Amino acid sequence: MSESTARHAFGASRFSSASRAEASSQATAGASSSLRLAVVGAGPAGLALALLAARYLPLAQISLFDARPLERDVSKDPRTLALSLGSIQLLQRLKVWPAAHAQPIREVHVSQAPPTLRSPWFGASGEPEVRISASEQGVDQLGAVLSYGQLVAPLQAAWQAAAALEPARLFTRFGQPVTGMKQDTAGEVEIDAGIVERFDLAIVAEGGVFAEQARKALSHDYRQNAWVGTVTLSPGTPAGVAYERFTRRGPLALLPLPDQDGRRRAALVWCQPQDEDEVASLSDAQRLMVIQHQLPDAVGPLLDISALKCFPLGLNAERTLVEGRCVRIGNAAQTLHPVAGQGLNLGLRDAFSLVEALRRQASVDAALRRVEFQRAPDRWATIVTTDALARSFVWRWPGLPAARGMGLAALQALPPVKRMLAQQMMFGRR
Incomplete structure (x- = not known):
């Protein structure tokens, strides 16, 4: 460290x-x-x-x-939890961290789906993205994913x-x-x-x-649903990578899970606007196809998807x-x-x-x-x-996707700012 x-x-x-x-x-x-x-x-x-x-x-x-x-x-209880490095350290200190059941997060990959800015300056994909790795932060892991139970x-x-x-x-x-x-x-x-x-x-x-x-006291209904479940990834998909994809309809996240029976898996969090949510009417094959289309190429082919559960989303503080x-x-x-x-x-x-x-x-x-x-x-x-x-994600302002893409590109291009973001992600604001 x-x-x-x-x-x-x-x-x-x-x-x-x-x-x-x-x-x-x-x-x-x-x-x-x-x-x-x-x-x-x-x-x-x-x-x-x-x-x-x-x-x-x-x-x-x-x-x-x-x-x-x-x-x-x-x-x-199969619900998925994502814990930061600071949380892991606290649980280790209490001698209750179940390392054998947790999948370390070695890298976080944040990107934006089209329509967005595209430029060869953004790398091979041409899309704005931020990659935060444990190695560049000098730690073994950025966090970990495991089940609630x-x-x-x-x-x-x-x-x-x-x-x-x-x-x-x-x-x-x-x-x-x-x-x-x-x-x-x-x-x-x-x-x-x-x-x-x-x-x-x-x-x-x-x-x-x-x-x-x-x-x-502070409450806001985002009028969004989160569809959660698990997907099976291709064997060649990099282990320990968490993907966050900003789409026009909402964020889409894949969180790495421990392999099961030799299969590489990820927890899925798929957010949809309630007024346009058609996920319930799709078959598993259709869901896989839609999700695959929205993810970056780095994820690789998705092989299977579990039954999904739906949760309305809001702020309540x-x-x-x-x-x-x-x-x-x-x-x-x-x-x-x-x-x-x-x-x-x-x-x-x-x-x-x-x-x-x-x-x-x-x-x-x-x-x-x-x-x-x-x-x-x-x-x-x-x-x-x-x-x-x-x-x-519910604002329809002209140029908003471009502005969000520029923000991602700027973060990737400014290592000190990216390091500050990584520190907050791992330990909160101190």
Whole structure:
């Protein structure tokens, strides 16, 4: 890892083995002393936060709530997650990164489908494109792709093991949906999950998808559908390359997956305007043909496609992460368009920053003020950038494709700017 990358690593110096020795003494006098903490939602962000809190807030009592029964097998959930390098480093530090089930991303290839600018200056394809490789950034991988189940299962197993070692401090409340939550004037949060319990701080990590959410302070329906599934690639297709293709109808992405039975695969995210969406009426062969036509030649022939699922897309975000003694992280704080693939990564950075603030600040309120201040630049940069990209596909302004193509070409031609983009993609805005 290069010196520059090491400086940007996901808090490596702050949550290193050397710093653990000081955690207990700092916690005794700090915000985490005798803290009663509730984590609502045992998805990746909620489980990661609970594990971080269990490890680095040694005096805190932590209760983890989720509606699903503990015995339900989550390992088979096939939903695809794309994690940044910073997120991987955090999970490695927690000793829960399932490397055997993840496909490293070695290169990201972003391009624009015709009509667009074409020039021999853009390379062999003649199309504007940006290529970001792990090797040029001095890292082994830019990120990785794996299934939801393969990530949640080891996180949950680690939590259960920690709770078994400290049953008087770590409490598992699975199979108990939270039906009510309110704050009182004494600075406590009352949570009703069949029985009523009181906490000093509640973290909501239950997000869900846009179509099922109550509308938050900032909400916009993009009138787009995301069709998701998997495609089988030709054996000669380069491994570990993520493709993002800007088309007139919306972004089209292929995310590399681990090979299965000797077949090279990729997760598909295919966005379509709802008013013109005809994907449901197409056969598998027709879907493959349309997708193939929109992808760059570098992808190679697509051999097969799975059944696809459809999800409406929108922006749904809170103005702030903190409201009194309640904090929202991940999709509970902001549900984003998948064009940038940053939803879970934002949630993990939220979790990291919250635990770090609780560990170092003198009071809970001071810690929450610190989190709100610290997370705002990264959060709003991601929200604004993702929202602008998503909206740009429904704009029909003359010259917009040409302008987007010029932007891609400029990024490729300016290595320092491309490196800044790569650092943000891997570690967020710091």
